Amino acid sequence: MAKKGWDEFEIGAMLRTFNGKIDDIAGTHQENRAYSENSSFVASVADWRINKPVFNKDFCIDCQFCWIYCPDVSIMSRDKKMIGVDMDHCKGCGICVEVCPTNPKSLLMFSEKADEETELAAWPAKNEEKK
Amino acid sequence: MAFDKMELQKIEVWDGNRAAAQALRQAQVDVVAAYPITPSTPIVEGYAKFLADGYIEGEYVMVESEHAAMSGCVGAAAAGGRVATATSSQGFALMVEVLYQASGMRLPIVLNVANRALAAPLNVNGDHSDMYLGRDSGWIQLDAYCPQDVYDLNFIAFKVSEDHDVRLPCMVHQDGFMTSHTAQGVHTLTDDEAYGFIGEYKPMNDMLDFEHPVTHGVQTEEDWHFEHKARQHNDLMTKVIPKIQAAFDDFEKLSGRKYNMVESYDMSDADVCVVCMGTSVETAREVATEMRAKGIKAGVVGIRVIRPIPFFEIAEALKGAKAIAALDRSSPNGAAGMLFNEIAGCLFNTDTKALLSGYVYGLGGRDLTKAHLVSLFTELQKNVDAGKVTTPLQQFIGVRGPKLSFL
Numbered sequence: 149m150a151k152k153g154w155d156e157f158e159i160g161a162m163l164r165t166f167n168g169k170i171d172d173i174a175g176t177h178q179e180n181r182a183y184s185e186n187s188s189f190v191a192s193v194a195d196w197r198i199n200k201p202v203f204n205k206d207f208c209i210d211c212q213f214c215w216i217y218c219p220d221v222s223i224m225s226r227d228k229k230m231i232g233v234d235m236d237h238c239k240g241c242g243i244c245v246e247v248c249p250t251n252p253k254s255l256l257m258f259s260e261k262a263d264e265e266t267e268l269a270a271w272p273a274k275n276e277e278k279k
Numbered sequence: 280m281a282f283d284k285m286e287l288q289k290i291e292v293w294d295g296n297r298a299a300a301q302a303l304r305q306a307q308v309d310v311v312a313a314y315p316i317t318p319s320t321p322i323v324e325g326y327a328k329f330l331a332d333g334y335i336e337g338e339y340v341m342v343e344s345e346h347a348a349m350s351g352c353v354g355a356a357a358a359g360g361r362v363a364t365a366t367s368s369q370g371f372a373l374m375v376e377v378l379y380q381a382s383g384m385r386l387p388i389v390l391n392v393a394n395r396a397l398a399a400p401l402n403v404n405g406d407h408s409d410m411y412l413g414r415d416s417g418w419i420q421l422d423a424y425c426p427q428d429v430y431d432l433n434f435i436a437f438k439v440s441e442d443h444d445v446r447l448p449c450m451v452h453q454d455g456f457m458t459s460h461t462a463q464g465v466h467t468l469t470d471d472e473a474y475g476f477i478g479e480y481k482p483m484n485d486m487l488d489f490e491h492p493v494t495h496g497v498q499t500e501e502d503w504h505f506e507h508k509a510r511q512h513n514d515l516m517t518k519v520i521p522k523i524q525a526a527f528d529d530f531e532k533l534s535g536r537k538y539n540m541v542e543s544y545d546m547s548d549a550d551v552c553v554v555c556m557g558t559s560v561e562t563a564r565e566v567a568t569e570m571r572a573k574g575i576k577a578g579v580v581g582i583r584v585i586r587p588i589p590f591f592e593i594a595e596a597l598k599g600a601k602a603i604a605a606l607d608r609s610s611p612n613g614a615a616g617m618l619f620n621e622i623a624g625c626l627f628n629t630d631t632k633a634l635l636s637g638y639v640y641g642l643g644g645r646d647l648t649k650a651h652l653v654s655l656f657t658e659l660q661k662n663v664d665a666g667k668v669t670t671p672l673q674q675f676i677g678v679r680g681p682k683l684s685f686l
């Protein structure tokens with residue numbers, strides 16, 4: 149955000165979410181909303197993440213569990229299809245991995261520095277139950 | 280409208296609490312969140328009764344503490360309602376954290392404070408400890424000397440506080456018991472006159488405007504906090520006094536009652552004067568008149584607006600005085616009194632070289648008698664005659680035991 153002087157902003161440390169008026173917010177996808185520069189949707193609030201989830205679409209069944217359980221609304225989904233994780237907002241809590249029901253899991257936690265391509269290539273195989 | 284109007288007599292016999300409750304009714308306050316405490320209880324009780332009886336269209340929120348009461352007020356004001364509450368003493372102290380939130384968030388809340396001593400030891404009677412506790416909180420503070428003032432200043436408070444150029448919360452102070460429980464004749468406004476004076480509440484950045492969503496109560500760190508506090512201080516220092524003056528002028532046109540930032544009494548030719556607040560102002564005026572019969576040119580300056588401090592108006596009011604007594608009804612606890620310091624600050628760079636002495640009086644509801652003031656004015660005259668302050672700069676009035684003085 150621009151470093152404005154004391155006389156250049158609205159009073160009360162009050163922030164507007166959108167530029168201008170918004171009519172049908174529920175019917176407008178996030179990418180089509182006129183978020184203001186002050187909205188946390190625009191800002192990255194994930195810089196303290198230590199571990200990150202990696203999404204492997206090959207095993208995903210689009211059950212939407214991760215979308216429902218994510219406490220930070222960081223699972224991106226369109227038309228009930230999982231499309232990935234919003235890494236500007238994900239804090240790396242791992243709840244999405246915990247609730248993922250597939251075998252192997254479609255989401256796994258890795259170090260923040262891990263390379264996504266490498267981890268996807270080395271994805272664990274199905275865990276066969278022993279009888 | 281969904282509520283009944285009330286027929287009032289031209290003059291009603293009200294104590295300060297009743298006067299405040301009636302003003303809240305006539306202002307048609309939308310939300311009162313309150314945790315009643317002596318001696319302010321009848322204010323919010325009165326609002327609740329008017330609400331229950333159909334004289335107000337609003338909401339009374341019962342909460343679990345004064346901290347929650349002011350928090351409720353902050354929420355309701357941010358949502359976009361006309362909001363008020365009342366408290367005293369320990370309750371005020373518990374509210375302090377949220378008082379700073381309210382002013383920093385620029386929410387126009389009116390807080391009636393029936394001033395009362397702060398524990399320990401516990402005491403329900405009137406002094407100005409709680410008023411002094413709030414003076415750095417970023418609120419506007421108005422001081423009433425009698426029930427009539429309480430009634431009138433509540434309307435001034437809503438009008439100034441809700442002005443879009445101001446948007447700062449406002450306290451209306453009255454002396455616990457001495458004003459809050461002492462019934463006097465109060466000249467009333469009709470419901471239409473009173474509501475018309477304040478006007479319809481005009482929301483600003485309200486959370487219930489769903490087409491313009493806003494976030495209230497944000498966090499800033501070293502990169503933004505200073506700018507916001509500077510803005511708030513700027514608005515207190517430059518915008519509030521002119522708006523209060525305009526409201527006083529409008530109110531005089533409506534009611535014939537004139538209020539001033541600084542209430543000067545017999546000051547045009549006064550040699551000696553007392554500066555004080557609350558009910559003491561009226562006692563001091565009476566004694567000043569009696570002193571004139573004895574040949575001492577006495578005057579009284581009452582502070583009407585405590586924050587923002589009317590710096591130049593105080594200097595102007597005191598410019599002709601030769602000896603000034605600053606009366607503080609709160610223990611300074613290790614300093615000169617607040618009024619002593621404020622007056623010294625107002626006068627230091629002026630040509631006025633009056634002799635200034637400070638007095639601490641009336642703690643925990645101890646009476647300030649006319650006899651006290653007679654000896655005080657006499658002492659000031661001695662200072663004038665001697666050309667210097669002949670006493671210590673800080674003296675205690677009315678405390679038992681050996682004479683107590685410092686500085």
